[in-house]
Amino acid sequence: MSQRKLPPDLAALLQQKKAEEALASKPRFIPKKERERLQKEQEEKEEAEREAKEAARLAQKSSKRTERPAEPDGTIPTGPKAMRQTNGERENRNGGRQDRKRGHNDDEERRLKMESKDEADLRARYMGPVVNQSTFSAKKKRRRTAANKFNFDWDADDDTSRPFDPIYAERLEPLVRLGGYEMTDELIQRKADAIRRGDRETGEERARQLLEQHERAKKQSERKNLGKHWSEKSLEEMKERDWRIFKENFGIATKGGAIPDPMRSWQESKLPRRLLDIVASAGYDEPTPIQRAAIPIAMQSRDLIGVAVTGSGKTAAFLLPLLVYISELPPLTEVNKNDGPYALILAPTRELVQQIESEARKFATPLGFTVVSIVGGHSLEEQAFALRNGAEIIVATPGRLVDCLERRLLVFTQCCYIIMDEADRMIDQGFEEPLTKILDAMPVTNEKPDTDDAENAQLMSQYLGGKDRYRQTMMYTATMPPLVEKIAKKYLRRPAIVTIGNAGEAVDTVEQRVEFVAGEDKRKKRLQEILNSGQFKPPIIVFVNIKRNCDMVARDIKGMGFSAVTLHGSKTQEQREAALASLRNGQTDILVATDLAGRGIDVPDVSLVVNFNMAMSIESYTHRIGRTGRAGKSGVAITFLGPEDNDVLYDLRQIISKSSISKVPEELRRHDAAQSKPQRGGGKKADEGFGGGFAGKGQSWN
Template identity: 80%
Template sequence: MEKRRLPPDLPALLRQREAEKAAAAKPRWIPKKERERLAAEAAAKEAEEQKKREEAVRAANMEFEKKPRTGQNGANGADGPNGSGNIPTGPKAMRHPAEDGDHEHGGKRRRLNDEEKKAEMERRDAAELRAKYMGPEVNQSTFSVKKKRRRTAANKFNFDWDPEDDTSRPHDPIYAERLEPLHRLPGFENTDELVRRKAEAIRRGDPETGEERARKLLEQHERAKQAADRKNMNKHWSEKKLEDMRERDWRIFKENFGISTKGGSIPDPMRSWDESKLPRRLLDLVYKVGYDEPTPIQRAAIPIALQARDLIGVAVTGSGKTAAFLLPLLVYISELPPLDEFNKNDGPYALILAPTRELVQQIEAEAKKFAEPLGFTVVSIVGGHSLEEQAFALRNGAEIIVATPGRLVDCLERRLLVFSQCCYIIMDEADRMIDQGFEEPLTKILDALPVTNEKPDTEDAENPKLMSRYLGGKDRYRQTMMYTATMPPLVERIAKKYLRRPAIVTIGNAGEAVDTVEQRVEFIAGEDKRKRRLQEILNSGQFKPPIIVFVNIKRNCEMVAKDIKSWGYPTAVLHGSKTQEQREAALLSLREGKTSILVATDLAGRGIDVPDVSLVVNFNMATSIESYTHRIGRTGRAGKSGVAITFLGNEDADVLYDLRQIISKSSISKVPEELRRHEAAQSKPTRGGGGGGGGGGPKGGVWQ
């Protein structure tokens, strides 16, 4: 017996439906891949529907295009009697065809009206069909793909010109018109184009007074242009005449050459030798020697010295200081009476002091290039030669004497020389003389000078006319100049005592190395390791001779030089225990290329002008930053580049801070990380009263 089916339980169905709704309402966790699949299916479905809608609209448009269209001249229109098909106009066309019997034209109008209605209905059907599949046209965008900003692959701005970006309209009639040639008023043919157009606009817009107003505008512009030309504000100082230079031009000029001046009534620097106010005969010698362009110290110092001003010149070594004080000196003594039998024993007119024999001989050689053609005598007085020999050289007198302080004091004490008519004093490398313990001899020499022609310590010392006059007879005011690379306190004290209202010229920053020297430092402890590293540097072939190696102790010179010779390099040695002949021979062999490497103490740190030194090696770091500056100044001279390599150890802690500072100020050098992080390089060490700079310690002239 078949079981009877019971009717469904309504409450149970309702409960089941509520449970399904509750279950559907609960958030269901879907894995990421499932979500991506559902999203892809939805996107595909939407794309398919969009494609169907577009195809429907495209089909509707094609159907609409296939249907015939008629117009006034369409194919289905009836032509008139002459085949023109024109619709009649005038009162006859307004009459009903039933009234005038013109059935032909009336039928034509009815057919046109029917066709227009049919076309309108088709357009509506197409619009409805488009709305059915595409939706209503609301908020229709005017976006154009062609106007969309294109982006390059690197997401950078595209500077290329797209032809569709061209907004010009070449076929527009307004662009077809061209302006007529400007009306050129007589006398204003060279006026700027913009001003001429403005004047032309005024002339055309105002028929009555436009001509006069345009002329006034052009005249005003010409006056302003001429005033600007007179001031030459738009020209560089190198393009201007000397009389057109303004304060702004001189400021730019000084910045270009790193010139800084202090003091009252300081003249402007010279831009070239022709503007230096040197005598023509002396200028010819300058060009003959080969000084094509003056150096910064020469540009600033020579005009000041020619005004009989006392001068302090602070410049790095190798900057051309020798010519900076020699040329004004020669001008000065050229105005004095020549030496004869009556005054040749009264001493020289000019005295040049230098700290080392080598520097004295270098200055003497440079001075003879200019002095001997002018008829002046130059004599050097240095140690290493007998006093009798030097007295013989002075037998006929000398206008210029170049000397070291120690030997010159010996000549004064033995009455071989007097300074009765000396009126021009130059102290070259003054800081070095103080550093070598020459303060006392220097003071004796300056005190031996006559006081009758000493300048007053007033504002008159800044007046070039007063200081250039004669003090009765042949005497003139004494002129004193000091050249130095640094300004330690002892040098400042001497300058304050013996110089009167001096002008101070600083080239670059005092105490800093030149920017043409690349400074490298290496921490290497022990003599043996340093010798191996020195051998690697020399064998690398990166540096051409001549090369200078600096050490601190004389006996180390011989040891290091012996090792370098064993490596196959011809070597010369220079230190304080060498005789004068040995010193001269060592420098001469280096200059002539007979030896490749010079091993020296600080004796060669200053005043040694060996051309084209490519490398300086500080086998031992200098005991002061001033000595280090002058050591590395042996390379990178005369505008050429050079390299300085310094070996450092724990014994150099006192100078590491100053070394870090001086390297960090160089534009071509980099402070190594080991030096930057070194404990001793973080702060400046405190020294006692007897340390550091100077006196007669191990850095004195005797020990070297």
């Protein structure tokens, strides 16, 4: 039995209808993708309807064309009428196509407007109205600025005379700038000729005025010498500004009254012609900065303090004026040869004394002067025998010279010229007391007055009583510690002070590198890597701090396959000389030394200096690395650092940062000990095992 259908519930139908109406009355949010899908379906539907209509229309036209009556002869109609019909049909077709295209564009425009409106409504609904919207346009601003910008230049096309003016036919570049007047004589003359041709009434007068104005400008410029480098000027044309530029170019700074201008070349040095010939034969082409500044001052019999880095040519700077000074004194004879030398040169080490002696003989022997050295390591009898015929110049170390004075082997009755080379090093080695004894042994009758007269070159060049000359004292140093200043104030009279570069800084020809390598074994391994790299050619110098380490490091270097010699304070004089000779003549590749070799060791062409142990002070470090990069050549200095070197890291960082070719490594820059200068009194102390010469006053290095 089938189930009977129940009639629909009217209340339920009403409720459902009311719910649908309420739902339809609510705004419905359609996502963008859904709208695009619906729009696409609508477009496809409209496109299908248009294609159907177009197909129906074409079919209708085709049927009409087939029903068109033919011509009486049965041919297809031709001529203008047929063309008109064809053109009309074509116009109808084109019109229909354009209408369809226009309709499609209108639909697309409506769709875009609807989407933009929907986006604006959604943005306003959820984000609120747009406020403070900028209307700035960079394009409009550029257009507005360009339109209002005034052009100060004039168009070259506006000059109608340019094609016909011979001045512009071949434009010449100005040869020189004469006080801002940039025209050559030839160009001025051609302009004057053009003026004469172009203006027959007043052209001659205008051309004459132009030429006169040009000549006045040339003369004024020649008087001022503006735009001309000092090297292009004669000595008479040099002005104060030119000398200031000259000193800046060579890093020369001077202090004191009545200081003469430095010399620009050997020909302007006022040295005797014979001495200049010797200088030329020795290969001294151009004077070094210390020679340029010190020689003119010393030639005026002025006391002098020269502060310059090692390897700057100080030896020739004091030797050449010394030889001129001695040349004006009477020659040594049997009467006065036992009264002592005319000049005394003091140096801290035997090696430096022998180097100065060798250089002095190069200049003094051709002039007939005798140079004798007095150093430890040789017997006193041998040195007394060398002095038997007298000597105009004596080069000595302070300790051995005091021994000679105490044994009456030497007197300074007629000594009137004193040079202290490496004065700060002599103080460091404990030579203050011997130095004072030597200076006190000099005659006091020819001391200069401590007045302004000491700065007067004419007064100081005169003879005292027609026989003696005023004593002239010079001191050369790389640094100026307080004890050196004390000696200078006591024995020098109104000295002129010459500083080359900055005192205590390394030369710019040395590239400084530092590496943190702790432990002897690691340092030896790193040293082997450096030597085997092939980047550095012999000779090479390796510095250590303790004497016994010299032989150990040298033995390890020999095990690496290199030849090595040692140099320290325990070596005899013959051993020292043999070691340096083998290094200079190429028989040995590497020298292992203490600070004894830090100064006065002039080995040419040293390519590398290795500080196996960092120096005890920054001054010693400066002199160590000064063994390379000499005579204008470049060199490299590599320093191994460890925890024991914290006291010098600050000074080391400062000196490397001042170098133009060196870079402070990041590890040194960030090191705690390199951030501030350590307090005095907490540094290292040198013991008797150090070969750097830090012994007490009782020990000498003769």
